[in-house]
Amino acid sequence: MVAWPPAGITVxxxxxxxxxxxxxxxxxQxxxxxxxxxxxxxxxxxxxxxxSTVSRIEAKKSTKDIGKVAKQNSALTAFIFLHNTFLCLYSAWTFVKSAPLVYKVFTTEGVCDPNNVSWNSxxxxxxxxxxxxxxxxxxxxAIILMKGRRVITLQTYHHAGAILGMYLGCLFIPTQIYSFVVFNSFVHTIMYAYYALTSIGFTPPGxxxxxxxxxTQFFLGFGVATVMSFFEHCNQFTKVLATSVNLLYVIPLVSLFLDFSKKTYKKKAE
Incomplete structure (x- = not known):
């Protein structure tokens, strides 16, 4: 059994x-x-x-025969909308709660928070x-599969890797993980708001x-976490281990996102 939370945590x-x-x-395990x-x-x-089917949005934007269009009943549409709305609101809550706390502790205790004030607060x-x-x-x-569509490698890797990275972040509590929590929750607030709108037929630009x-969040998080790992109290073995796994996870993720961006938006431009 792995002991958790680690020493120094009063929660x-x-x-x-x-x-x-x-x-x-x-x-x-x-x-x-x-x-x-x-x-x-x-x-x-x-x-x-x-x-495999294609989404309604893809079908609308394409002038070519791109295959069978996904049919979506009202119950599934409602579920997808509620799912995305929940994640949008939850992500917003996470950002609003975490960003001020991280800023306050970093400016009073230092970025590595040697006394675990942020963790205990x-x-x-x-x-x-x-x-x-x-x-x-x-x-x-699950939603993609229910629509009869194939899941791309980017999504599978993204979801699986995020769990491992956040697990190690919770286990060894490096303050470097804050960059992931704050940046990711901000981006997800916008992203899931966009998905909620598209699920009910709106196609907002952007x-x-x-x-x-x-x-951008990956590049920022990568840079911030890397620099922090050289600071005293941030450079303990377990904290650097957790941070290193997250950084190694981000490198292929960025490559997959760039490939996705190139294929998706270049195709639309054509």
């Missing part, structure tokens, strides 16, 4: 929202089992390429819930800018 997990789940989700199960299920449940619960939200985001993949925002 009792059972007192946190969904804290009772920590005895499972903070143990590596459960985390790895869930990740591998997710990847395998995506592979098994993928529709064949010749039977609410950041542990915020980060823990953000970690749990990465499991809930599996629903994004999707390519959301992709650019995602890439």
């Amino acid at each position: 009792v997990p059972e007192d946190m929202i969904l804290g009772s789940l920590s005895k499972y989700v903070m143990q590596p 459960y985390v790895l089992t869930i990740i591998f199960t997710y990847v395998i299920l995506v592979h098994v449940l993928q529709p064949p390429k010749e039977k 609410g950041m542990l619960e915020i980060t823990y819930l953000f970690y749990l939200s990465k499991y809930y985001e599996f629903v994004d993949t 999707k390519k800018y959301i992709t650019k925002m995602q890439l």
Whole structure:
């Protein structure tokens, strides 16, 4: 059994929202089992390429015969809208709660927070819930499969890697993980608002800018976390380990996002 929370943390997990789940989700055997199960299920449940559908938006924007268009009943539409709205509101809550706290602690205790003031002042619960939200985001993949569409490698890697990265961030509590929580929650607020609107038939402009925002957060987070890892109290082995895994995860992720952006927006331009 892995002990959690680590030394120096006064927060009792059972007192946190969904804290009772920590005895499972903070143990590596459960985390790895869930990740591998997710990847395998995506592979098994993928529709064949010749039977894969396309979204209504893709069909509207294309002038070519691009295959079967996904049919969506009202119940599924309502579910998708509520799902995206929930993640939009939750992400906004996370950003509003975390950004001021991180700023306050960084300016009073230093960026590495050697006395764990931020963690004991609410950041542990915020980060823990953000970690749990990465499991809930599996629903994004389920929705794609329910529509009869294929799941791209970017999404599978993104969801699986985010869980591992956030798990290590919660386990070893490096303050470097704050850059991921704050930046990602901000971007997700906008992204899921966009998805909520598209799910009910609106097609607001600016999707390519959301992709650019995602890439920007990766570059910013990568730079901030890398620099912080050289500071005293941020350079402990376990904290650097957790940070390094996240940084290694981001490198292929950026490549996949760039490839996605090139294929998607170049195709639309043509």
